[in-house]
Structures are given as C-alpha cells and as structure tokens.
Amino acid sequence: MTTDRAPAEGTARENGTAQEHSAGAARVIRVALTGNPNTGKTSLFNRLTGLRSRTANYPGVTVEIRRGVWTDGERRFDLTDLPGLYSLDALSPEETVARRFLETDSAADVVVLVADSTNVQRSLYLASEVRELQVPLVVALNLSDAARAEGIRIDVDRLSRELGCPVVSVSARTGEGLSELSAAVVSAAGETPVLPAPSIDLPVVASEPASCASGCSRCAFAARYDWAEQTARASVDAPAAEDQISAADRLLTHPVIGPVVFLALMAGMFFLIFSLADVPMTLVDTAFASVGDFVGGLFPAGPVHPVAWAAGTVSLALLTFAGAYRLAGISWTRLSGTAAVAVASATALLPPDELRSLVVEGIIGGVGGVVIFLPQICILFFVISLLEDSGYMARAAFVMERFMRFVGLPGRAFVPMLSAHACAIPGIMATRTIENRRDRLVTILVLPLLTCSARLPVYSMVAALLFAGSPGTGALVFTGAYILGITAALMSAWVLKKSILPGDTEPLVLELPPYRLPALRSALLTVWDRARVFLQNAGTAILMFSVILWALAAWPRLPESDLPSPAADQVAALRTEAAQAAGDRAEELSGEADRILRQHQLSHSFAGRIGRAVEPVFRPLGFDWKINVGVISSFAAREAVVSTLAIVYGLGEDGIDDEASLVETLRRQKRDDGRPVFSTATCLSLLVFYVLAMQCLPTQAVTRRETGTWKWALLQFAWMTVLAWTAALITYQTASVLTSA
Amino acid sequence: MLSVLRGHDGRAVEECLETAHAMPSETLIRNETDRNDCRADGLNTILLAQAAAGDHECVDVEGSGDSAVRLKRLGICSGRRLTVLRSGDPMILRVVGSRIAVSRSLARSVVVAAVSAAAGAEVRSE
Numbered sequence: 067m068t069t070d071r072a073p074a075e076g077t078a079r080e081n082g083t084a085q086e087h088s089a090g091a092a093r094v095i096r097v098a099l100t101g102n103p104n105t106g107k108t109s110l111f112n113r114l115t116g117l118r119s120r121t122a123n124y125p126g127v128t129v130e131i132r133r134g135v136w137t138d139g140e141r142r143f144d145l146t147d148l149p150g151l152y153s154l155d156a157l158s159p160e161e162t163v164a165r166r167f168l169e170t171d172s173a174a175d176v177v178v179l180v181a182d183s184t185n186v187q188r189s190l191y192l193a194s195e196v197r198e199l200q201v202p203l204v205v206a207l208n209l210s211d212a213a214r215a216e217g218i219r220i221d222v223d224r225l226s227r228e229l230g231c232p233v234v235s236v237s238a239r240t241g242e243g244l245s246e247l248s249a250a251v252v253s254a255a256g257e258t259p260v261l262p263a264p265s266i267d268l269p270v271v272a273s274e275p276a277s278c279a280s281g282c283s284r285c286a287f288a289a290r291y292d293w294a295e296q297t298a299r300a301s302v303d304a305p306a307a308e309d310q311i312s313a314a315d316r317l318l319t320h321p322v323i324g325p326v327v328f329l330a331l332m333a334g335m336f337f338l339i340f341s342l343a344d345v346p347m348t349l350v351d352t353a354f355a356s357v358g359d360f361v362g363g364l365f366p367a368g369p370v371h372p373v374a375w376a377a378g379t380v381s382l383a384l385l386t387f388a389g390a391y392r393l394a395g396i397s398w399t400r401l402s403g404t405a406a407v408a409v410a411s412a413t414a415l416l417p418p419d420e421l422r423s424l425v426v427e428g429i430i431g432g433v434g435g436v437v438i439f440l441p442q443i444c445i446l447f448f449v450i451s452l453l454e455d456s457g458y459m460a461r462a463a464f465v466m467e468r469f470m471r472f473v474g475l476p477g478r479a480f481v482p483m484l485s486a487h488a489c490a491i492p493g494i495m496a497t498r499t500i501e502n503r504r505d506r507l508v509t510i511l512v513l514p515l516l517t518c519s520a521r522l523p524v525y526s527m528v529a530a531l532l533f534a535g536s537p538g539t540g541a542l543v544f545t546g547a548y549i550l551g552i553t554a555a556l557m558s559a560w561v562l563k564k565s566i567l568p569g570d571t572e573p574l575v576l577e578l579p580p581y582r583l584p585a586l587r588s589a590l591l592t593v594w595d596r597a598r599v600f601l602q603n604a605g606t607a608i609l610m611f612s613v614i615l616w617a618l619a620a621w622p623r624l625p626e627s628d629l630p631s632p633a634a635d636q637v638a639a640l641r642t643e644a645a646q647a648a649g650d651r652a653e654e655l656s657g658e659a660d661r662i663l664r665q666h667q668l669s670h671s672f673a674g675r676i677g678r679a680v681e682p683v684f685r686p687l688g689f690d691w692k693i694n695v696g697v698i699s700s701f702a703a704r705e706a707v708v709s710t711l712a713i714v715y716g717l718g719e720d721g722i723d724d725e726a727s728l729v730e731t732l733r734r735q736k737r738d739d740g741r742p743v744f745s746t747a748t749c750l751s752l753l754v755f756y757v758l759a760m761q762c763l764p765t766q767a768v769t770r771r772e773t774g775t776w777k778w779a780l781l782q783f784a785w786m787t788v789l790a791w792t793a794a795l796i797t798y799q800t801a802s803v804l805t806s807a
Numbered sequence: 808m809l810s811v812l813r814g815h816d817g818r819a820v821e822e823c824l825e826t827a828h829a830m831p832s833e834t835l836i837r838n839e840t841d842r843n844d845c846r847a848d849g850l851n852t853i854l855l856a857q858a859a860a861g862d863h864e865c866v867d868v869e870g871s872g873d874s875a876v877r878l879k880r881l882g883i884c885s886g887r888r889l890t891v892l893r894s895g896d897p898m899i900l901r902v903v904g905s906r907i908a909v910s911r912s913l914a915r916s917v918v919v920a921a922v923s924a925a926a927g928a929e930v931r932s933e
Contacts, residue, residue, distance in 0.1 A: 153880035
C-alpha cells in the first residue's frame with residue numbers, strides 16, 4: 067500500500083516541475099541510489115547531498131530511508147538512499163523496502179546503481195537484476211581511486227555496451243567523476259525507451275528463487291553469476307586475487323587475538339566517551355540552567371492585566387507550536403491545529419507563577435535532562451561510524467559470533483550491547499545492523515538492562531550510603547552493579563529467545579569488506595543525522611512526558627497558609643527573620659523557608675500521594691513513601707531520583723551538588739520505629755532496583771520508534787519492572803535476615 | 808554452466824550432477840552410492856564445512872529457506888569457485904572477489920568438489 071503513494075506524489079511533483087520548466091528552471095530529477103552493501107553508497111550520498119539530507123521513515127514500516135538534495139550547477143536532483151542489497155531476493159524489511167522502491171516505476175526517474183570498482187563482478191549480479199526492471203539505469207563505479215591503486219583497469223565503454231546502460235567511474239572520496247555522473251543521469255532521465263537489458267539465459271523459474279531447492283545448477287543465481295563473471299572478465303583487467311587472508315585479518319579474526327583487540331578498541335572508545343563527553347555535558351547542563359534562569363526572568367514579577375496576559379501567552383504558545391511542528395516535520399492538520407490551540411489556551415489559564423514553573427522546570431529542565439546525553443551519543447556514533455566505514459565492524463561481528471551464540475544472539479548484537487553501557491539510546495539505534503528482525507527485537511528489549519551512565523549518580527549515592535567514603539568497597543558496588551546488569555541482559559535474551567521470540571539465531575553469512583580509510587566527512591554527517599533523530603525525539607514524546615511528570619510533582623498546589631502546623635510556624639518565623647535581616651543573610655533565610663515549602667509541596671502533590679498509595683507495593687523492598695516519590699519522579703530519567711530524594715528529605719535542590727551532605731542527611735533518616743531508613747538491606751535493594759528498572763523515558767520512545775509500535779516498549783517496561791521488583795525483593799529480604807542475624 | 812570446470816572432464820562431471828539432481832536433494836547427500844559414483848568420475852564431493860583451505864567448486868546448496876537464499880545471492884551457488892581462506896567456525900571464503908564469513912552450521916548445507924591445483928591455476932590465469 068505504501069508504494070501507492072509514491073506515484074501520486076510523483077505526478078504532483080511532475081506537474082509542479084513542468085511549470086518550473088516553462089519558467090526557465092531545470093526539471094528536478096528524482097534519483098534512487100541502490101547497490102551492494104560496502105560499495106560506498108552512503109559515502110556517495112553524503113558526498114552529493116552534504117547537510118541537505120534528512121532521515122525519514124518509509125511510510126508504514128520502521129525502515130529508514132535518507133533523502134537529500136544534490137545540486138550540480140543549475141541541475142537539481144532529489145536523491146533517495148535505499149538500503150543496501152545483494153540481490154532483489156529481499157529477506158529483511160530494509161531489503162523489501164529497497165526492492166519495492168525499485169519495482170515501483172514512478173518512484174524514481176533514474177536509478178543509480180553504485181558498484182564497487184575493486185569488485186565489479188559482484189556488483190554486476192544486482193545490476194543484471196535491476197536492468198530487467200526496465201528503469202532508466204546509470205551504473206556508478208565507485209571507489210575508482212582504490213581500484214586504480216590496486217592496478218585494476220576497467221573498460222568503461224565495453225562495460226556500458228554489455229550492460230546496455232551508461233557507466234561512469236566516480237569516487238566519493240576524491241569527488242572525481244561526479245559531474246559526469248550528473249550528465250549521465252540527466253540524459254538517462256530523458257530517455258523514455260530503455261536500451262535492451264543484457265540477455266541472460268535464465269531458467270523459466272528465474273523469478274522464484276525458492277524453486278531452486280533441489281539443485282542450484284539450473285537456477286537464476288548460477289546463470290546470473292555466470293553472466294557476471296563473463297562480463298567482468300571481458301571488461302575488467304585485474305591482477306589475480308590473493309588466496310591468503312591479509313596479515314591484518316589474520317590477527318583481527320584470530321579466535322584469541324581477535325576478541326582481545328576488539329575489547330581493547332571498545333575500552334578505548336569508552337575512555338574517549340567518558341573523558342571527552344564530560345566538558346560538553348557540563349556545558350549543556352549550564353546552558354540549560356542559564357536558559358531556564360533567563361526565561362524565568364522574563365516572566366512578569368508583579369500582577370498583570372488578565373486580558374493582556376492571556377493574549378500574550380496564547381500567541382507565544384502558538385509561536386512555539388509553529389516552530390516545534392516545523393522542526394519535527396508535523397503538518398498543520400485539523401488534529402494538530404486543534405491540539406496546538408487547546409494547549410495554547412490552557413497555558414493562558416495558568417497564573418504567571420505556575421507557567422514559569424512549567425516552562426523552567428517542566429519543559430526546559432525536562433528536555434535539558436535528556437539533551438545532556440547528546441555529547442555521549444555523538445561521540446559513540448562518531449567512533450562506530452569510523453569503525454563501520456573502515457571495514458572493522460564486520461570483523462568484530464565475526465569474532466564475537468561464537469560468544470554471542472551462547473545466549474542466542476548474533477555477533478552483531480555485541481556492539482549495541484557495548485554502546486548501551488554509555489547510553490541505551492545509541493545502542494538501540496545501532497541494532498539496525500542486525501539483519502534478523504527477531505534477533506534485533508531481543509537485543510533492543512534487553513539493552514536497557516546494561517548499566518548506562520545515567521545510573522552512575524545513583525550507584526555513587528548508594529555506594530556512599532553503604533560504605534562512607536571507602537573507595538575500595540565503593541568500587542565493589544559499581545562492579546557488582548555492572549555484572550548484575552550484564553547477567554540480567556544475557557539471561558533475559560536467553561529467556562526471550564526461548565519464550566515469546568522463539569527461533570534459532572540466523573547463522574552467520576557476512577561479507578568481510580576490504581579495509582579502507584574512513585572518510586571523516588561521512589562520519590560527521592552520520593553523527594549529525596543521528597543527533598537530529600535523537601533531538602526530534604526529545605522534542606516530542608520526551609517533552610510531553612516531562613510536562614506530565616512536572617504536573618504530577620507540582621499539583622495540587624500547597625499554599626503557604628495550608629502548611630501543617632510545625633512547618634508553618636517554622637516558615638513564618640524564617641520569613642519574619644528574613645524581613646528583618648539584610649543582604650545575604652535575608653536570602654539565606656528565605657531560601658530556607660522555600661526549601662521547607664518545597665518539601666511539603668512535593669509530599670502534598672500527586673507524586674507524593676502516589677508515593678504513599680504504592681507503599682504496600684514497595685514496602686517488601688524496604689522502601690518508605692519518600693523513596694517511592696523518588697522512584698515515581700525518576701520514571702522518565704533515573705538520575706532524577708537523587709535530586710528528588712534531596713528535596714523530599716528537605717535538603718533542597720542544591721543538596722545534589724553536595725553529595726556528602728545529602729548522604730549525611732539520608733543516613734540520619736529514621737523510620738517510625740526508630741530504625742534508620744537507609745539500612746544496608748534497603749540500600750542494596752535500592753541499588754538492585756535501579757540496576758534493573760526501566761526508569762528512562764527517552765529509551766522507551768526510541769524503542770517505540772525503532773520497533774514501530776508501543777507494544778515492544780511496553781513489554782520492555784513491564785519485563786524490566788517485574789525483574790527489578792522481584793530482584794529487589796529477594797535482595798531486601800535476604801539482606802534483612804543476614805544483617806539482623 | 809559449470810564453465811569453471813574446464814580442464815576437468817567437464818562432460819563426465821555434468822552428467823554425474825545431472826543424475827544427482829534428478830533426485831530429491833536429500834538423496835544427493837544421504838545416498839552414499841551416488842556420492843561414490845561421483846567420486847569415481849574424479850569429483851570428490853564433500854561438505855564445505857569439512858573443506859580444507861584452498862580452492863573448491865560449489866556443486867550444490869541444500870535447503871530452500873532464507874538461509875539458502877542468503878548463501879546463493881552472495882555467490883555461494885553451483886558453478887562458483889569457493890576458496891577457503893580459513894577453516895573453522897565461522898570459516899572465511901573468497902567468493903566472487905569478496906571475503907565472506909559463513910558459520911559452520913550453514914557450511915554443512917553446501918556441497919563442494921575439490922579443484923586440482925593445476926585447474927585452479929589455469930582458471931586464475933585467465
């Protein structure tokens with residue numbers, strides 16, 4: 067059904083461009099890029115489009131295709147980068163999309179098949195299939211610089227005659243041949259009757275690959291490869307291929323040295339992430355804080371005329387919506403328009419104070435808490451992209467295959483699992499390299515169990531609570547938490563493969579591409595693309611949930627006059643004192659009053675009420691209602707539990723900056739019966755809970771995006787929550803018995 | 808078809824395969840008599856999983872599922888030369904000019920015939 071839309075769009079565009087043409091402008095030609103994996107197709111796309119590209123989901127399926135604009139002088143081309151294919155026998159959803167796109171006559175004006183100059187024969191297989199689709203085709207022999215270096219000479223004219231279509235030598239790296247490519251595309255677009263396809267003596271059943279079950283010698287594969295071999299031999303003069311694997315591969319695919327090298331590389335990547343990301347993360351944090359302060363300062367301090375206030379807020383809110391819709395690519399329909407107007411009117415009903423709190427704490431604070439992980443995500447994708455382009459990633463999948471198969475996952479799942487130790491989001495995005503959908507789903511589902519960097523503040527707090535400042539035992543807490551996360555992920559993968567996603571792991575069939583120097587530009591463009599996808603997520607689903615969580619913690623409001631008696635007296639006393647004091651002292655005193663107010667506000671809010679309501683659920687884990695408030699308010703971002711505990715235990719938000727005083731305060735907390743709240747058993751139980759619980763909304767949003775439905779995101783949430791609760795229960799009960807004995 | 812086998816007694820090989828392919832594919836492997844017949848004609852068929860490093864000629868790919876298609880579309884299909892670069896699990900082959908890693912479980916479904924060193928050299932020199 068998805069393909070039906072393409073012709074309609076095509077016609078509409080054609081009409082539009084026909085008018086442009088009469089006005090003197092050149093016609094926009096729609097070009098689809100196809101080709102084998104590892105032929106530098108994406109590098110060519112990046113080279114041609116640069117920043118003028120965007121990633122879009124193919125309608126109806128969760129496959130991403132990238133579109134971009136390529137201009138060559140006056141000429142403008144709309145480029146679509148299709149997923150890589152070895153043949154039109156599509157097996158994965160990505161390949162199906164690529165095939166469907168190629169088979170839809172009007173989806174593109176010209177198909178450019180990107181071939182590998184260093185291995186023309188392999189690319190000719192797909193070329194022969196695409197040729198038979200009767201679409202205007204241009205073959206771009208990419209990597210021509212690499213082929214020259216290897217002493218490979220290609221008779222382009224001869225190849226063009228054999229194929230019956232234009233053939234152009236190009237290099238995405240050096241940029242040579244790109245204007246010839248554009249000329250070839252323009253002339254191919256003008257040709258309505260296509261040249262005859264190469265004649266391959268195909269068996270009658272050629273279109274049914276499954277029918278060559280009994281013996282392949284008569285099937286289309288063999289016939290096409292025979293043709294490809296003959297054609298390549300006639301037009302390519304190449305030195306004999308080596309019968310040995312290269313020295314580099316002898317080491318990198320070695321059963322012992324290979325994994326060691328791989329782990330060393332990954333350790334290096336993590337060192338890079340944690341050492342380089344620190345500075346930009348602090349910058350993001352400070353930037354959001356100062357934007358929050360700035361925006362907070364814009365709100366009028368005194369009373370405002372209600373009509374002026376309403377008009378101002380509604381127009382500002384609508385402007386914000388217009389900007390957001392534009393960024394996220396949402397069009398103004400009746401539904402989205404109504405939503406914008408409704409939300410804009412609702413904001414006008416809020417008094418200035420509430421609106422300031424919403425904007426500063428709910429929106430800016432909530433989104434800032436997620437965007438802070440952007441530097442890590444960018445560095446991770448930069449390194450992964452370089453490793454992928456260099457050809458090393460295939461070797462990594464190769465050496466990890468034997469280890470991963472024990473839990474029923476393919477070797478390719480290892481890199482996402484490792485990335486998830488920085489942040490689950492890039493890990494989930496990196497699962498795209500896993501071909502089999504079932505294997506990919508299992509990997510996505512278990513990734514958030516691995517210890518990401520957002521858990522570190524929680525671990526660090528618990529370690530300090532358990533072992534005051536002793537670094538040795540503190541390290542033990544961290545190591546234990548990491549091991550628990552890895553074990554839980556691998557076990558969950560095993561369980562999922564045995565239960566709801568049964569099936570053998572697809573055995574490995576993998577091309578080990580030649581090593582090449584990765585292109586920096588291409589890696590940076592990949593980072594830019596991934597970062598944009600992440601920010602779009604932050605701008606939509608995450609923003610919405612940030613606002614909901616803000617509302618839960620902010621409402622219902624507790625006016626100062628309604629404070630319970632001891633607190634009310636305390637606040638009143640502080641306020642009076644503050645009024646008499648001057649300067650810093652006055653600020654300090656009123657800050658103290660605000661702090662008490664906030665503490666009671668939180669316990670009075672929906673979040674506080676829910677915390678009390680769920681006490682029976684969490685009591686067996688050793689949590690009191692205040693910890694429950696922490697658990698609930700860190701639903702969207704687990705690290706928020708530290709700041710929430712600081713507020714709910716009356717330390718104020720500044721408490722998080724001073725871990726020592728937070729830990730001191732937490733230690734002093736007593737239960738009704740006089741025992742400390744943060745006993746060893748509770749601390750361990752809290753740690754286990756945070757190792758295993760989902761508690762990360764951005765991850766959920768990305769899971770939904772990558773799997774296509776909320777179903778898998780919900781399953782992931784339910785599974786992890788049950789796992790966390792059960793494990794924390796066992797921990798608390800066991801530890802209680804042991805510590806009391 | 809089987810053009811790579813020039814230098815061998817191509818005709819005998821082809822006839823032998825023809826007979827084999829007339830039967831269901833399982834028979835090809837399971838029926839020891841047939842395999843011995845082939846061997847008698849100078850074509851030693853073994854499974855790719857057991858193949859030592861060096862040149863081999865792909866004779867047949869068993870099975871009809873996705874796995875078979877994944878092998879065949881990469882060129883692991885009858886008539887192609889498979890050069891085993893490293894045996895083991897997964898093993899590394901050179902097929903149609905590229906290195907392909909194949910897990911042992913899949914290599915068990917590929918039937919290959921040894922190519923003599925002389926024939927191998929002749930094909931390469933072309």
